[in-house]
Amino acid sequence: MDLTVVAYVIYLLISVALTIWVARTLSRNGRVFLADVLHGNEKLADAVNHLLVVGFYLVNLGFVTLYLKNSDTVADARGLFDALSVKVGVVLLVLGVMHLGNVYVLNRIRRRGLMDREQTPPVPPQGWTAPGTGPWTAPTAKA
Incomplete structure (x- = not known):
């Protein structure tokens, strides 16, 4: 069997296994x-x-499939x-970038939600009091 085909098979096995493992870990x-x-x-x-x-x-998996083709034949x-290290390394970098992108977007959504919660008062207003009628107003001087 040609070593290029062996490289393809090993690359697919490692890349698909890593993708499944990362997806399950992120999901859980x-x-x-x-x-x-x-x-x-x-x-x-x-x-x-x-x-x-x-x-x-x-x-x-789309990226893994598109990145499958190797321009050089594997001789030994x-x-x-060499071919596997480059291909698997790039797949790991793409997985990491995808993960960081997801975390960044979700964190932005979370921050926006926290800001909305902070702007909403815990208790709705109970009523309105006209100025100068509360117990804290100073008594007016009688003439």
Whole structure:
């Protein structure tokens, strides 16, 4: 068997396994974060989490597939490791950038939600008092 084909198979196995592992880890650990971002709405957090995982798979597996082709033929074991190290390294960098992008966007959404919560008073106003009628007003001088 040609070593280039062996490099392709090993690259696909490693890249797909890494993508699945990262997606599952992000899904499992990101659920709590999403629930906080979405103000405790568990059903919405699960739905958004699932959509993020599907998008993560599509983008990363699409990239892995597009990046599969190797311009050079692999002649020996050293060439096999050289090709694999570059390809798997790039896939890891793309996975990391995707993860940081997701965390950045979700953190921005979370911050906006926290700012909205801080601007809303904990108790709605109870009424309106006209100026000068409260117990804190100074008594007026009698002539």
